[in-house]
Amino acid sequence: MANLGYMQLVRGCNQYCRFCSNPASGFMLDLPTATRQIDDFVRRGYFGVILTGGEPSLSPIVPEVASYAAERGLHVRMITNGSQLAKPGLAASYRDAGLRCFHVSIHSAEPELEDFLTGVKGSFALAMAALEQLGAVGATVNINTVINKYNADRLDETVMTLCERFEFLRHFVWNNLDPSMGRAETNRDTAPR
Template identity: 30%
Template sequence: MSVMLGQLHVPGRREDVLGRIRNRLHEQNSTLPAAIRERELYFRLSVVGTCNLSCTFCHNEGAPTSGKLTVDTASAAIAAATRAGFTRVQLTGGEPLLRPDIPDFVRAAREHVDDVGVTTNGTFLPQRLEGLLDAGLSRMHVSLQTEPLEEAGSADQWGIPPWLMPTVDRAASGLFTLRLNLPVPADALDRTEAFLYTLTRKGVDIKVFSVLPEGEVREDSYPLAELEALVERVNSENAGHHAGEVLLRGFRPPSGIRCATCSDLARCKEQSHSLRLGADLVLRPCLATRQWDAPLDPDDMDTSLTEAALLALDYQW
């Protein structure tokens, strides 16, 4: 039997790998829902493919910058995901807050799970925040970009965009959990520290990650040791305060059954432990390769979600 995997026809490969993953779960006396809980796997839905920004490091999770998910389709997919064992939903894009009806997606998700979040660049939060909270949002990840920080700051220090602090203050009330995702270019380490202190002292967690300069560079050219020292220093200084934590996004080499068959293993940078449904209605269990992408079957979402979830959790054994 030949199946379509991304752009590849691989005879029986998908069925073989799925069978081996199921066997591994059986050998460990585990189930798919139990494995999802253990791996803290969650379900990401891209409600729109487009974005109002053009960040150089953004890959849009392998999806095209097109497509638009409907609330009804999202609700049906989330229902199938919960039957597979998922208990957390994250709404993404593109930029999800481009959708004026984004609160409707939150309400639809809350009918199935309690943990519903959104990942946003934050620029539309002044217009959307209260509607999201009224709809029952429990988690927010704001992916900051360096340009607004530079515009709000000075030559030697990043500043805080005016739209960010109202969101930080609302999170401090306990209505929802807020985390900031912060790319740190190699040439911006000296402008980062004061920014980290200011936000963490407000109780906000910040996940930082390295951004390589553009052009022909080696992957080890980033001064990662300096970034690690900065993270350790800020967390140490904050130890005596009621402060948030600075987290450094790490990398664990993939070693799953699926991963061992992947032609892109050597360049894998998989980080997010999630199963993704794109606005183009394609399920993507992996960021590193398109080999395991598969369309969501509207007539059998349970099978689509179950198979994609098995492939998504097969990252580390």
């Protein structure tokens, strides 16, 4: 199994997922600290680094971090809600900087349900546009889904719908909801049976 280091670039996010267990704050990683962490991952013999958040694409240092990590020999990934990657050119920019794999968080292939779960109207459309942008630049794309009461009985439908539309998808990750913290603690309706 590959050793992967996690690097939280920001704690803020532009979505308000009903089940998020990662409380937002004003934290934003600076480039000198990021390069020190990357150097530490390399020293430890890590295979790669996963850029996380909040929403990591809100960080202005993504290209520099990805480039530095790739130059040091690390495989660079990002966990993202895709909202920023819907913008034309950003996926190509990140790929050119060294980002090779994107884990896009999509919790339902039903637009209304996705928007409800993320707390942002239009988030489904942005995620679909992000997948189109990522597919166009040949990026490796995985789907992350948090299992919750609203999607637990429809996970197979989400996989089938997304794979029919985006043939390059090969891997889905299902994450358990943590009901003990963050918004999941407040929105108890999200806990699966």
